[in-house]
Amino acid sequence: MKINLIDILWLSLKLILGALIIFLFGKNLSSNQKLIYFVVVFIGVHVVFFIIGWLGRKYDKTHPLFPECENGKEIIKYLRSVESGQIFICECRDEYFFERPHSFKARRILKVDNNGSLTPYLIRHPFRKWEKDTSE
Numbered sequence: 653m654k655i656n657l658i659d660i661l662w663l664s665l666k667l668i669l670g671a672l673i674i675f676l677f678g679k680n681l682s683s684n685q686k687l688i689y690f691v692v693v694f695i696g697v698h699v700v701f702f703i704i705g706w707l708g709r710k711y712d713k714t715h716p717l718f719p720e721c722e723n724g725k726e727i728i729k730y731l732r733s734v735e736s737g738q739i740f741i742c743e744c745r746d747e748y749f750f751e752r753p754h755s756f757k758a759r760r761i762l763k764v765d766n767n768g769s770l771t772p773y774l775i776r777h778p779f780r781k782w783e784k785d786t787s788e
């Protein structure tokens with residue numbers, strides 16, 4: 653198992669969180685009780701993080717950041733940045749323009765046609781799935 657800086661930071665955060673909870677709520681506990689309490693909180697924090705991670709992965713699966721292209725292939729590669737967004741390329745080498753998201757507004761993907769013009773492709777409203785963009 654490889655341990656990186658992020659793991660150490662997370663561990664410290666969890667330890668601090670556990671200690672903080674003991675400090676706030678454990679004033680009347682004996683030191684043995686504090687230790688047990690700390691272990692329980694420490695495990696509890698892990699369980700909570702695990703559930704959040706699991707829900708996050710589940711959410712990513714049904715609400716992927718990168719949907720499939722028009723031919724059902726993966727959009728795989730970042731190509732370049734333009735002023736109002738980024739261009740990505742799919743497995744069949746078509747280009748898609750990801751509009752720079754404005755917070756809490758819909759995200760849009762437009763297909764870059766051979767002549768460089770943009771056709772609306774997909775749109776995703778906050779907390780919704782990608783759907784066909786029917787706007788002009």
Ligand SMILES: [Zn+2]
Pocket residue numbers: 721722723724725742743744745746
């Ligand atoms: Zn494609």
